[in-house]
Structures are given as structure tokens and as C-alpha cells.
Amino acid sequence: MLVNMKQMLNKAFKQKYAVAFFNAVNIEMARAVIETAEKLNCPVIIGTAQILLPVTELKYVADYLIPMAKNAKVDVCVHYDHGLTFDRCIEALDLGFTSIMYDCSTLSYEENVKQVSEMVRICHERNATVEGELGHVGDNAGKGKLSRPEDFYTDPDMAYDYVTRTKVDALAVAVGNAHGDYKFPPKLDFDRIDTIAKKTGVPLVLHGGSGLSDDDFKIAISKGVCKVNIFTDLDKAGMRGIQKAVSEGMDTVTKMIPYEIDEMKKTVEEKIRIFGTR
Numbered sequence: 001m002l003v004n005m006k007q008m009l010n011k012a013f014k015q016k017y018a019v020a021f022f023n024a025v026n027i028e029m030a031r032a033v034i035e036t037a038e039k040l041n042c043p044v045i046i047g048t049a050q051i052l053l054p055v056t057e058l059k060y061v062a063d064y065l066i067p068m069a070k071n072a073k074v075d076v077c078v079h080y081d082h083g084l085t086f087d088r089c090i091e092a093l094d095l096g097f098t099s100i101m102y103d104c105s106t107l108s109y110e111e112n113v114k115q116v117s118e119m120v121r122i123c124h125e126r127n128a129t130v131e132g133e134l135g136h137v138g139d140n141a142g143k144g145k146l147s148r149p150e151d152f153y154t155d156p157d158m159a160y161d162y163v164t165r166t167k168v169d170a171l172a173v174a175v176g177n178a179h180g181d182y183k184f185p186p187k188l189d190f191d192r193i194d195t196i197a198k199k200t201g202v203p204l205v206l207h208g209g210s211g212l213s214d215d216d217f218k219i220a221i222s223k224g225v226c227k228v229n230i231f232t233d234l235d236k237a238g239m240r241g242i243q244k245a246v247s248e249g250m251d252t253v254t255k256m257i258p259y260e261i262d263e264m265k266k267t268v269e270e271k272i273r274i275f276g277t278r
């Protein structure tokens with residue numbers, strides 16, 4: 001069933017587990033995610049991000065994801081991750097996405113509050129949820145790498161003010177996490193997660209979940225993280241499937257599909273089990 005994030009994450013917040021979010025830039029990824037959630041009988045969040053749109057346009061993603069979510073035997077939220085422009089977020093909403101992350105984390109604090117508040121107003125009128133980001137989660141490599149990530153950690157008092165004013169349904173936090181492959185094991189600031197969750201009372205979102213240890217996840221979730229974003233691990237699992245197919249002599253794209261889906265399903269199941277999703 002197609003749902004928004006609200007009930008899903010509020011229940012997770014109370015019962016101290018997390019729901020996984022996976023980007024799905026093709027149907028194989030979407031099948032791996034939704035079929036695994038159905039097998040485990042638990043909710044899941046699926047979608048795409050603005051940075052991935054050059055690979056598969058928003059409209060095409062909506063064309064397969066929305067019907068797949070509607071037909072799923074479990075609750076599926078279709079989420080647009082890291083929307084960077086107002087227009088693209090509204091486009092996602094118009095296409096039927098039930099949740100929008102409007103990422104204004106690189107703007108000034110007041111501008112972030114202003115822009116995201118407006119997005120919340122529009123989305124709530126249409127029964128969609130909104131995730132905001134305060135502080136800034138950088139990347140592990142490339143242009144988005146921060147030289148001093150700790151300067152961009154989410155401030156708990158500011159988070160309280162942000163959530164109160166914007167009325168976001170979930171908050172992405174910067175607590176030592178980063179996007180992509182970690183070069184060194186990250187050190188998450190669990191006390192900060194705990195303080196932010198207690199002050200704001202909203203479900204927190206941990207971006208950059210690929211490469212974190214099982215203990216990192218478990219502690220972060222016990223402190224108030226209710227949504228964990230995973231993409232790199234899923235993406236790599238699909239590639240492992242392709243490599244396996246090639247090594248076993250498969251010589252067409254069609255023959256590779258079951259291998260891809262199988263490998264991705266293993267990753268999805270492993271994460272969902274670690275997150276304790278119910």
C-alpha cells in the first residue's frame with residue numbers, strides 16, 4: 001500500500017526501530033526492495049534522489065514506483081530524496097510521491113527554515129510528508145567532501161527551533177555520517193543523536209548508511225534514528241550480481257536480471273534485520 005512516512009516513522013520512533021530507505025533507479029532495484037519487505041512483512045521507503053535523475057528521470061521512476069507501491073502487500077512510502085530545487089520537489093509531489101526531502105542544508109539557517117516551512121505547508125495539504133536537513137551531511141569523496149565535517153554537525157537547540165518552526169515530519173542529522181564509501185570507519189556522535197531526538201521529539205534520519213557497522217546502526221536507532229538511507233550498498237550488490245552472472249557464462253542483460261535481484265535482496269534483507277523493522 002502506498003503511504004507517507006508519518007505513521008511509519010512515528011511508530012518506529014516509539015518502538016525504537018528504523019525503516020530503511022533505498023533509492024531504486026530501475027525496476028530490478030525496486031523489485032529487490034519491495035519483494036524483500038513483503039517477504040519480511042515490514043514497511044519500507046523507496047525512491048530516488050535529485051542527484052540520480054540524470055540516470056533515470058523522475059517521471060520514469062514514478063511510472064514504476066507508484067504502482068508497485070500501491071500494489072505492495074506492505075506499507076511502502078515513495079520518497080524523493082535530497083530535492084535541491086523547489087520545482088523538482090513539486091514535480092515529484094505531482095507525480096504521486098508521498099514524501100519529499102527538501103534539502104536546504106547549504107542555505108543560511110533562516111532561509112532553510114523559510115523554504116522548508118513553505119514545502120511542509122504544501123505537502124501537508126496533499127497528505128505528503130517532509131524531511132528537512134539541518135547541519136550538513138557531506139560526502140566521503142569528491143566535490144561534496146567537507147574539510148571539517150564537525151563544523152556542520154546538527155546543533156540540538158537549533159534543531160528544536162527548526163522542527164518547531166518548519167513542522168517537518170522527520171529530520172536528517174549530521175552526526176559524523178557521510179554519503180558514499182567511508183575511507184575510515186566513521187565515529188558517530190551518539191550523544192548528539194540522543195539529545196536531538198529528546199529535544200525535538202521527531203524521528204531522525206541517518207544519511208550515508210552504507211558502510212556503517214551493525215553496532216553503529218543499533219546504537220543510533222536506540223537513540224532516535226528511525227530512517228536509515230542506504231544506496232551505495234544496494235548499488236554494489238547489484239553489481240556483484242552482474243559479475244556473478246558474467247562469471248557463470250551469462251551473456252545477455254536478460255539473463256543477468258535474476259542475479260542482480262538476488263544479490264540486492266540479500267543486502268536489503270540484511271539491513272532490514274539489523275534495523276529491527278517491524
Ligand SMILES: [Zn+2]
Nearest residue numbers: 179207208229
Ligand atoms: Zn543523503
